[in-house]
Amino acid sequence: MTIKRPAEIRTCDITDRDFFENRRAFLYGGAALALGMLGPGVSQARPRSPTAPRLPPYTKTNSYDPVEALTPYAEITTHTNFYEFSGNKRRASRLAKRLRTRPWTVSVEGEVRRPKTFDIDELIGRFPLEERIYRLRCVEAWSMVVPWIGFPLARLIKSVEPTSRAKFVAFETLHDPKQMPGQNPRWLGSSLDWPYAEGLRIDEAVHPLTILAVGLYGETIPNQNGAPIRLVVPWKYGFKSIKSIVRVRLVEEQPVTSWPSQATREYGFYANVNPDVNHPRWSQAHERRIGTPGKRPTLLFNGYHEQVADLYRGMDLRKNF
Ligand SMILES: Nc1nc2c(c(=O)[nH]1)N[C@H]1C(S)=C(S)[C@@H](COP(=O)(O)O)O[C@H]1N2
Numbered sequence: 001m002t003i004k005r006p007a008e009i010r011t012c013d014i015t016d017r018d019f020f021e022n023r024r025a026f027l028y029g030g031a032a033l034a035l036g037m038l039g040p041g042v043s044q045a046r047p048r049s050p051t052a053p054r055l056p057p058y059t060k061t062n063s064y065d066p067v068e069a070l071t072p073y074a075e076i077t078t079h080t081n082f083y084e085f086s087g088n089k090r091r092a093s094r095l096a097k098r099l100r101t102r103p104w105t106v107s108v109e110g111e112v113r114r115p116k117t118f119d120i121d122e123l124i125g126r127f128p129l130e131e132r133i134y135r136l137r138c139v140e141a142w143s144m145v146v147p148w149i150g151f152p153l154a155r156l157i158k159s160v161e162p163t164s165r166a167k168f169v170a171f172e173t174l175h176d177p178k179q180m181p182g183q184n185p186r187w188l189g190s191s192l193d194w195p196y197a198e199g200l201r202i203d204e205a206v207h208p209l210t211i212l213a214v215g216l217y218g219e220t221i222p223n224q225n226g227a228p229i230r231l232v233v234p235w236k237y238g239f240k241s242i243k244s245i246v247r248v249r250l251v252e253e254q255p256v257t258s259w260p261s262q263a264t265r266e267y268g269f270y271a272n273v274n275p276d277v278n279h280p281r282w283s284q285a286h287e288r289r290i291g292t293p294g295k296r297p298t299l300l301f302n303g304y305h306e307q308v309a310d311l312y313r314g315m316d317l318r319k320n321f
């Protein structure tokens with residue numbers, strides 16, 4: 001279903017789910033205002049990057065959405081990890097607004113028969129867009145529920161025709177220290193090697209849950225959440241979901257990725273959400289849901305066990321953490 005203005009909605013269009021969402025939005029709006037978190041007129045603001053065009057229409061037709069309240073837009077867009085800008089979440093969300101997301105290209109290369117460099121708007125218009133509401137669980141033990149808009153990564157990978165040697169997919173974020181202060185070699189906030197790099201096994205990459213997101217809450221994705229295009233792999237810790245991608249390479253060997261190379265004992269290549277495998281410095285058994293009080297148990301594969309457990313049959317998840 002594409003977004004309709006209220007006047008266009010007829011009774012027959014209103015499903016239980018619409019009712020649920022509207023009620024949910026109402027509850028959140030009310031709670032936020034009651035707590036004084038949002039000033040008048042601010043709650044509905046969805047500022048787009050001045051250079052980014054409006055998002056094409058999208059559908060909401062999948063069966064993956066959790067029956068859980070969405071995390072408010074204001075939290076999703078300010079509680080952001082984006083080390084290229086800052087190690088401080090709020091500061092990163094502010095500084096990322098400077099990122100120029102047009103012109104932008106994404107090259108897809110390596111073990112493929114039809115390598116191609118896509119203009120970002122061509123890429124956004126190329127595959128049908130859909131909303132996917134996913135839990136996002138950061139390795140730091142907080143979580144959110146995010147209404148992404150995007151398309152399955154599998155569509156892009158199939159379109160470039162991988163060879164039989166393509167066993168992994170490697171991703172890279174833009175490397176531009178002039179725009180991204182955290183990439184300056186003299187900046188001491190982070191010891192990551194730039195550009196930020198991530199990777200998936202090919203079967204994980206073409207899994208139907210794995211998407212490239214270009215939108216959030218019905219609008220073009222804000223810079224701080226990874227504009228113009230970012231990966232979302234909902235059963236893995238958030239650091240796998242690499243932002244502001246410029247290069248996708250299909251490769252034969254497991255790629256070197258940012259966090260495991262920075263701290264081998266602390267972060268693994270797989271990074272599947274697992275309450276039984278603790279980080280060496282903290283427990284992963286529980287998580288804090290941003291915008292709600294208390295803690296809740298963390299679920300194996302972030303609650304996507306039914307969809308993804310088969311990918312890891314016979315693997316020791318303690319060794320391959
Ligand atoms: N390029 C890049 N991608 C990144 C990060 C980053 O610092 N740089 N942080 C990761 C981490 S640790 C998390 S938890 C998620 C956060 O996504 P969000 O800010 O949209 O919630 O992005 C991931 N992708």
Ligand SMILES: [Mo]
Binds near residue numbers: 137139238
């Ligand atoms: Mo994270």
